[in-house]
Amino acid sequence: MPTPNSPTPTIAPPAPTGWSEADLHALVASDFWYHTVAPRELILQYRGKHVAIFGEQIVDADSDFDELARRLNTKSDAIPFNRLLLRYVPTDEETVRFRY
Structure with a gap:
């Protein structure tokens, strides 16, 4: 247990995940387009x-x-995976219908 006079231990930031904030914004924008605008x-x-939705x-x-994943893997240079939305x-017959 640290004492009041002991230095505060330094906590390292988490390692980067490879996903930027811009990537997440792009995914949210694609999801919004798919569900509301498309x-x-x-x-x-x-x-x-x-x-596969991009933009x-x-x-x-x-x-x-x-098969879709295999094809997308070959297009990884043209389509950044971090911004690709899959739905x-x-x-x-699979659609759930609700009655109010």
């Missing part, structure tokens, strides 16, 4: 697929997530 007709054509556009999609668009 045309419903655009989203519905991807029913049953995983979509305000869907850059790739596939029903097989692993699944459910089919009509």
Whole structure:
């Protein structure tokens, strides 16, 4: 236990994660676009697929997530992974409907 006259131990800052604040803002902006601005007709054509969103556009999609990930990995020079948002668009049968 430190005494009142002993120096305060220095606490090291956490190691960087590789994700910048700008990356997080870009992801939030993409998520906002997907859920509120993107045309419903655009989203519905991807029913049953995983979509990759970069900025305000869907850059790739596939029903097989692993295949989508493989393709995105080959595009990592053009599309920064830290700013790539992945979502699944459910089919009509998978969509949960609520009644009020």
